[in-house]
Amino acid sequence: MKKFIYIFLLILLFFSIKSLQINITKISPTIVKTNSNINLGVCIINNGLSQASMINLNIYYPNCIYSNQSSIYIPYLNPGDSYCTSLNLYENCNPGSYIIIINGTYSNNNGVSEISQIYPIIVENLPYITISSYHYSNNYYGSIANLILNITNYGGEIYNVLIRSNFSACSLEPSSIYLDNLSSSTLINFQLLIPSNYANNYCTIPLFIIYQDSLGNINNYTTFINVPILPSNNRLEVLYDIEYLNIGENIINLTLYNPTNSNISDISLTFTSKNISIVNNNIYISNILPGQKINIPIKVIVNNNLYGTIIIPFNIQYYSNSVLYNLSGYVVENINAYPNITLSGLYSSKTLTFNVFNYGNAPAYNMYINVYSSDKCTISPNQGYIGELDPGNSNAVIFTLNNNCYPNTTIYIQIYYTDIFGNRYSMFYNTSLEDLGYNIYYNRSSENNLISIIALILIFTGIIYYIMKKKKKNENQ
């Protein structure tokens, strides 16, 4: 029995000693462009039960990363204490993955121990795509025009590039072209089918370019190509600018232009949009003189469920030289609507629940939430995938906490998403768990402390037992 108690005590003491640990943590974004400044936060925390002293850490940087700080020395760190410092770095690395190694030693009543931590730095040469020029020919109404686009990438190489357009009014043939990669400029050829009854004097073709960047991320880039249509006799032209419309009331300035040498009369303009309301629809104009331009402010109301690029079709009828013309056309506009993401969290002793809300007017896409802690508190998984979050919707992500997460533990939350135009957003928060609000009272004592207290009680009991046993033996003798 006595032997069993001693063995048990030794096991407990062993666990108490092993609980001593120093962690180095990192708090900083790790993806950068070439030639960037990086701020790196490093915290050293003594999660052990005894004082750690002579903590000497060296920081090993790759060739292309520079810093004026190469080491950290801390004379001592009491249990539960932490020391934080920030490193200001500059890198001029080629794209790729790099690591900073923080490595060193410290002393405590268990002898000299080694610690190390790796910090990844990912350098990416971001692509910069643009349609640098385009050329066209045979661009008449009712004809098939030749269209040559000069697509240029001024940034890092991109792969699996798909250039497509799904616009039906002035359609492209083929509707999509695939390129293996794009690192500089390339010319691509399309045919542009211009309908004979097309009203606008421009073919405005939305182009979607979907590509994979050097890190494998799928991104997209949206742009417009405006191909003018050459005037022909007896045709009315409809002119407008592509703008951003706000939710609510807006004015689109439409211009009707008579490029012919004849009067154009009895003009009626009707919009047939289903998802946008036109206040002054069914417009009638009695006469447009040769060479005259008439500005018509179209009052439109954009509902708050619309986002992205919208196409407003219209029909126009008129008489020229006593001939009735019936044309159709489109007004293409962008909606000024974006996601607006907020976050609320709830903390219990074992779980961490985040509710992500989209209070904005447009969906957020490809949304991720990363959660991590600055010390021994382990949060799993460290990433939650939300995906698409539509406006007015919310999504809950639940994380599990280990036993080393306390109310005063600081956690770091990063949310990443893109909007419908392909713009990428990131949000960063840090907070203590208790500031999140928690629904279950959490006792601060840790598992390790508990083991130590039990160990001390048992040691004390063992000693009393041993003394009493010895005393009894002496009395018997």
Add this chain to the structure above:
Amino acid sequence: MIVKLENIEKVYYVGGYPIKALDNISLKIKEGEFLSIVGPSGSGKSTLLAIMGCLDRPTKGKVYLFGKDISKLNDNQLSEFRKKYIGFIFQQYYLFSYLNALENVQISLRISGNSNLEKAKELLNKVGLGDRLYNYPNQLSGGQQQRVVIARALAKDPKLILADEPTANIDEKSANEVLDILKKLNEDENRTIIIVTHDLRVAEKTNRIVVIRNGKILSDDATIDETIELLK
């Protein structure tokens, strides 16, 4: 087999996206090899060295060092393993500026639990610094400081020495001296030496070249000509 890597993958989750620093790396290194891992900047070679040196853990795959599966070790055990068996040489020297060469090596002996401080002299003699024992780091050239670092790494008596760009900050003559010392440690004492470098002149001096690019091994035993071709 002193190092055996099986289908190692290292993924960093950055900005919500997984980024592969190492992609399905398998490699076997026998005891007593003098080997270099060559690749362009950012190719993942230092990440690979960090995994072989127990400084980091892979996301996927298995790492066997000295026949032991180190994925089963906890952080404390991993740190002890590193302390006992692996010596590191980095391109930065990080010697204590207020200690002389002898004291810098002695402090490493103390850390590794060796009380025979006279051994520091022996180690410094071995790296050709027997006449510079009492010089402070600022009284030593870059090459000499790197030799103190090698002596410091030897204080642990490691079977495996991992060197990350050990000649990057020194002139060619000193670099050759450092490489000669490493080669001698390999030949005379059968220590396994793995050098990570982007310098083909360094790779040329080793007995085996592993070529890495974009986190993938392109060849695990290339000639220098093949290496040049692969890195074009």
